[in-house]
Amino acid sequence: MDAARYYGQEDIRVENIEPDEVGPEEVRIDVEACGICGSDLHEYTAGPIFVPGDAPHPVSGAQAPLTMGHEFSGTISEVGSAVTDLSEGDAVAVNPIIYCGECPRCEAGEYHRCESLGFTGLASNGGFAENVVVDAEQAVPLGDMPVEHGALVEPLAVALHAARVADVSPGDSVAVFGSGPIGLCQIQALRVAGAGPIIVSEPRDRRRERAEACGADVLIDPTEEDALEAIRAETGEGVDIAFDVAGVEATYNQAINSTRPGGRVAEVSIFEEGVETQPNDLVIPERELVGSIAYQGGPRSAEEFGMVIDMLEDGRFDPDPLITDRIELDDITDEGFERLIDPDSDQVKILVKP
Ligand SMILES: [Zn+2]
Numbered sequence: 001m002d003a004a005r006y007y008g009q010e011d012i013r014v015e016n017i018e019p020d021e022v023g024p025e026e027v028r029i030d031v032e033a034c035g036i037c038g039s040d041l042h043e044y045t046a047g048p049i050f051v052p053g054d055a056p057h058p059v060s061g062a063q064a065p066l067t068m069g070h071e072f073s074g075t076i077s078e079v080g081s082a083v084t085d086l087s088e089g090d091a092v093a094v095n096p097i098i099y100c101g102e103c104p105r106c107e108a109g110e111y112h113r114c115e116s117l118g119f120t121g122l123a124s125n126g127g128f129a130e131n132v133v134v135d136a137e138q139a140v141p142l143g144d145m146p147v148e149h150g151a152l153v154e155p156l157a158v159a160l161h162a163a164r165v166a167d168v169s170p171g172d173s174v175a176v177f178g179s180g181p182i183g184l185c186q187i188q189a190l191r192v193a194g195a196g197p198i199i200v201s202e203p204r205d206r207r208r209e210r211a212e213a214c215g216a217d218v219l220i221d222p223t224e225e226d227a228l229e230a231i232r233a234e235t236g237e238g239v240d241i242a243f244d245v246a247g248v249e250a251t252y253n254q255a256i257n258s259t260r261p262g263g264r265v266a267e268v269s270i271f272e273e274g275v276e277t278q279p280n281d282l283v284i285p286e287r288e289l290v291g292s293i294a295y296q297g298g299p300r301s302a303e304e305f306g307m308v309i310d311m312l313e314d315g316r317f318d319p320d321p322l323i324t325d326r327i328e329l330d331d332i333t334d335e336g337f338e339r340l341i342d343p344d345s346d347q348v349k350i351l352v353k354p
């Protein structure tokens with residue numbers, strides 16, 4: 001079968017490989033759609049970061065080259081002999097968390113905080129392929145929604161988890177820095193949580209338009225006006241909670257300084273490099289800074305994924321403003337990765353249809 005394999009920076013090759021075997025507790029999924037994620041782009045431009053480059057991943061045993069893609073959905077085509085709760089033909093989204101099951105955080109049931117945390121499609125073969133084999137517990141049934149929309153469950157779960165980590169309450173004023181793919185999901189998750197006003201700072205015109213379609217109340221173009229002044233003009237003393245979804249020095253510091261004294265900042269980005277910051281911006285106004293990674297996984301794969309699936313089914317989450325194109329596997333580099341890293345492109349979320 002064809003699969004898009006990560007070899008290293010700016011080196012992804014579509015190759016013909018042997019499909020993996022299905023073990024007793026595993027299932028094979030024929031991939032319907034697999035989104036290209038911001039973290040895939042980081043691997044492409046600055047990696048390997050999550051992809052094991054020098055040594056095999058301690059849990060999966062895999063290392064580059066491997067098949068990328070961790071935001072995917074599909075239909076089960078083969079079921080391991082010990083799997084009782086899934087059947088051939090079931091439509092599922094895949095929770096890509098890989099965990100050791102033995103470290104203190106895994107024993108506490110916090111699998112996404114595992115000391116050996118990895119992701120299917122970054123630390124083992126993933127969804128940029130005709131089919132993929134995963135643990136049965138990773139496969140979360142989609143119900144009646146279009147199978148393709150299941151590829152959006154993962155990025156929406158990142159945003160839902162961040163809103164929970166940041167402890168958003170109805171009526172909280174919030175700022176979101178960056179409305180790329182996760183930023184747009186974050187805006188939707190904050191709208192679902194009842195936050196408002198939702199203030200979004202984003203330099204690209206088309207992304208601000210999409211932010212509005214996702215539920216932003218106030219839009220700021222930081223190339224035209226000072227984002228912090230605009231947020232203070234809107235809120236008086238700053239927002240209750242800010243989300244940095246852009247992951248660069250400017251937005252890291254703006255997110256902190258956009259919050260009111262006693263406010264909270266959620267960092268939802270993976271950074272390509274360190275930043276310079278003034279810790280007094282946290283200390284003197286007694287602001288809190290929290291990190292948020294991924295979503296609950298492992299035996300709890302269906303918890304946050306299940307919430308997102310319910311919210312996609314009943315319309316609280318809207319997939320349409322998130323998807324900007326659909327491409328074939330063979331075009332993944334030129335039509336996918338290269339367009340997404342082009343700052344002049346309007347692309348946000350491209351779904352690969354293997
Ligand atoms: Zn992702």
Ligand SMILES: [Zn+2]
Pocket residue numbers: 099100101102103104105106107113114115116
């Ligand atoms: Zn662990």
